[in-house]
Amino acid sequence: MPNERHELREEGLHIGRHWRSGRGLYRSEFGAHAITQSVDHQSSTGELAPARAVSLGIGALDLAYVQSWRFSSLDRAITLGVDSARRGLGLAANLPQRVMPVLMYHSLSADEEPVGGYYKVCTPPALFRSQMEWMRTNGFHGVDLSTGIRWLRNGAGSIPGLPEGAKPVAITFDDGFHDFYLHGLPALADHGFQATMYVPTSFIGDVRRTFLNRDCMTWAELRECLLGHIELGSHTVSHPVLYSLPWPEIKSQLHHSKQELEQQLQRTVDAFAYPFALPSFDQSYLHRLEGLLQESGYETCVTTLVGRATEKENLLRIKRLPANSADDQPLFLAKLRGAYDWMGRFQTLVKLKGKLRKPEIRRTEESL
């Protein structure tokens, strides 16, 4: 029996529930999202009204399929096809503006995950080390998020020590797992790379605590990360679905996680990672959240929106590229070259579908 549930929401849709089993494996269960089409929606001429046709077309993006290995194969085939076409046309090299991939990792472990590549959160340590090597041998250089943003804004010369001609890639980790300390720190150090780690502070202690049955780092280990030039950021206090909380609790999650990190680490913390998917279907919520992030002293916020960050990136909604066990060399490099950015547009369609179906989570409207 699963002993803990971890509900995920991806881009406004209830895409399933993940939990850790007692054997330490991530398992998943996805609800059926049958899409029914009715003649009621046809116009008097028997043709679908354009808006409804769009709606039904989007409805065809069945989420159970999106999460399946078949979609994972399709996702991979599209990405490699796009990469090949872009390279053939010379598009990967000649960009009108600076762009930077921001990789999103979670756990460095070899746990089996019976979900499509987009949803995996584990990367085997040996594969992670290979991915760092592929970056280095292909002219990419791993940096922490703040350094990468400085390069996006100011260009060449803004990163001391950046090898001549190297393209920066921000490496980020969510959740504060101990396997980063065991496997990530040494692999990054061996390649001269940096990274940013986002931690939910209630799972960090002087004595080891766990999150989703997985060991987290201790405060002493996080201080060692700082010595290894790892940037540390907040991932809230308790990793809640922020969208389901009243505003005073959201404010508390932003404020108290930052306060605790700064007290424990004795340095300013201005980086934040949004837990779960950003509810992009609710722009008024997002604008208010951005105001609260700024008020709390955060300067950057990374999300699960897919794509590479550009020099015009909204720093409170930074896009990332999921990286995990599905990323062998061709797929990993294709993502870094921009061939996975199409997934961001796909997400937009899914978000539109979410808007049409109405979100299941209701927030309590309370004033601050």
Ligand SMILES: [Zn+2]
């Ligand atoms: Zn998280």
